[in-house]
Amino acid sequence: MNKYEAVIILNPNLSTKVDDFLKDFEKLLKDxxxxxxxxxxxxxxxxxxxxxxxxxxxxxxxxxxxDPSKLLEIETKIKYNESIIRHLFLVVKKHSDEDSSLFIExxxxxxxxxxxxxxVEKVETKEIKADDSANKKGxx
Amino acid sequence: MSKYDLPKNFDYKNTDALRPFITETGKIIPARVTGVSAxxxxxxTKSIKIARFLALLPYTDMHQ
Numbered sequence: 001m002n003k004y005e006a007v008i009i010l011n012p013n014l015s016t017k018v019d020d021f022l023k024d025f026e027k028l029l030k031d032x033x034x035x036x037x038x039x040x041x042x043x044x045x046x047x048x049x050x051x052x053x054x055x056x057x058x059x060x061x062x063x064x065x066x067d068p069s070k071l072l073e074i075e076t077k078i079k080y081n082e083s084i085i086r087h088l089f090l091v092v093k094k095h096s097d098e099d100s101s102l103f104i105e106x107x108x109x110x111x112x113x114x115x116x117x118x119x120v121e122k123v124e125t126k127e128i129k130a131d132d133s134a135n136k137k138g139x140x
Numbered sequence: 141m142s143k144y145d146l147p148k149n150f151d152y153k154n155t156d157a158l159r160p161f162i163t164e165t166g167k168i169i170p171a172r173v174t175g176v177s178a179x180x181x182x183x184x185t186k187s188i189k190i191a192r193f194l195a196l197l198p199y200t201d202m203h204q
Binding site: 007009047048049050051057059061086088090096100101102 | 156193197
């Protein structure tokens with residue numbers, strides 16, 4: 001048993017069908033006695049250079065555990081899957097418990113407008129408090 | 141604070157941390173310039189090469 005980290009870049013045109021892909025991929029992994037520890041759906045991201053004339057890609061990161069001999073079979077299946085534009089399996093000593101920085105980045109991008117609202121509110125409450133303390137000082 | 145400061149645990153996914161280690165044209169900056177430890181420079185180099193393969197960082201500025 002080895003621990004793996006897999007990065008898969010999907011065709012951005014199939015972004016809406018990610019759930020179907022995930023189901024198929026999980027089935028493929030289970031058929032080859034791989035277990036999924038964690039899945040991070042990072043979403044569409046700008047590629048640093050175009051791959052097969054795609055400028056964007058849908059990134060998904062998996063933390064896996066499985067048998068090295070079975071990995072070859074999975075890779076041959078992936079090779080002939082046209083919705084995957086690039087993939088990489090890395091052997092790791094330890095799976096990290098924390099979310100990857102890419103995942104956090106994508107989360108922040110999605111929730112940016114909501115965050116802004118919260119920030120504005122916080123600033124306002126702080127100002128009021130500051131005013132209060134100033135008033136108290138004046139009273140003293 | 142140097143711009144070559146690294147987080148404790150970094151890998152190919154920390155593209156923001158790795159970006160100072162490549163030039164505008166995408167080349168990896170040598171250790172004699174970055175001044176990080178040899179072990180960390182090896183790790184940086186490897187991470188950049190993985191990030192390039194995954195199109196998280198560019199190989200060059202001449203990509204079409």
